[in-house]
Amino acid sequence: MPQLPDVVLWSIPAFVLLTVLEMVSYRIHPDEDAAGxxxxxxxxxxxxxxGSLVFDLLWKIPIVAVYAAVYELTPLHLPVLWWTLPLMLLGQDFFYYWSHRGHHMIRLLWAxxxxxxxxxxxxxxxxxRQPWTTLTVWPFYVPLIACGVHPAALAFCSSVNLVYQFFVHTExxxxxxxxxxxxxxxxSHHRVHHASQGGYLDRNFGGILIVWDRLFGSFAPETERPVFGLTKNIGTYNPLRVATHEYAAIARDxxxxxxxxxxxxxxxxxxGWQPVPAPAPVPVPAGGPTAPAAGEQAA
Structure with a gap:
């Protein structure tokens, strides 16, 4: 298999430069509706x-072991060629959509x-702002490995997807x-995804392509200005609390x-799920059920 570049590593200078330029743009041309x-x-x-770079190195050890085992067991081995790599990118983006959607729909993954x-x-x-517990992501890509995509090719495709999404985080x-x-x-589509308004919640899960959302009914266009954050914001800048607050909330519940x-x-x-409370018992009069009056028949 040919050596694939580390896309994220090569993109770091662009990340830094563009972030600085965006900061400067807010200083020169402030937006009264955007916090900047x-x-x-x-x-x-x-x-x-x-922190995610450090923790991902730890999670990568068991994940690569599982992927390698699946790749060895499958009879399919796809070569990395000029025409197969775009297909791998397409497949990775498809399973990214379902991983992303699943991480919004299941609370343990949402944490x-x-x-x-x-x-x-x-x-x-x-x-x-990336999580430190991405061990929940790997199962969604096992089908790709089973179809013959080499784990290194999957890592390359995932890096391309991640780098692309850097550029959609802007107003x-x-x-x-x-x-x-x-x-x-x-x-525009990703602003909807990060919004906390009811009509925007759980929409636009696509990574590179938005066509998956259009196909599977999770697309919403940007109409009103988004309000970013959570429906119940955490009010802290402490990285440890940011990384673990939802796990703590699950444990309390x-x-x-x-x-x-x-x-x-x-x-x-x-x-947002809460159990349905049990119906309150019907109060019984202190004297017990009322006996029918004289001349009346009991039902």
Missing amino acids: YVAKDAATSITMGL CHVVHHSSRNFNLSTAL RVDKLPRPFEYVLNTP VAAAGTWRARFGHVLRGP
Whole structure:
């Protein structure tokens, strides 16, 4: 298999340069409707990104072991050629869509992904706010490995997807021409994804392509200005709390639950799920049921 470049490593200078340019653009041309950059928030996002690099190295050990085992067992081995690599990118983007959607629909997975949505600002530094517990992502890509995609090729495709999404985290770019907006994930589409309004929640999960959302009914266009953050914001810049606050909330809910059904619900249902309270018992008069009056028949 040919050596594939480390796309993220080669993109770091561009990340730094473009983030600085965006900061400067807000100083020169402030936007009264956009917060731009808040120093503590941006610092937290950068810290989360650096921490994710460290933790991803740890998670990579068992994940690569599983992928390697699956790749050895499958009879399919796809070569990395000029025409197969775009197909691998397409396949990776398809499974990224389902991974991303799953991380919004299952609370245990959301506890990992919520980190990326925890900023109330939306700028290029927000793209760096990555979780430290990405061990929940790998199962979604096992089908690709089983179809013969080499684990290194999958890593390359995932890096390309990640780098592409850096550029859609901005309010400085308005809607693009219609053909791009129809096919690609754009800043406009991704602003919707990061919004906390009801009509925007759980929409636009695509990584590079937005066509998956159009096909599977999760697309929403940007109409009103998004309000970024969570439906219940955490109000902290502490990286450790940002990384773990939803896991702590799950633990509290599970500890307080009265039934195993509720406990499993708090872990495996959606982030906003709450058990339906049992109906209140009908009060019985102190003297017991009223006896029928004389001349009346009991029902």
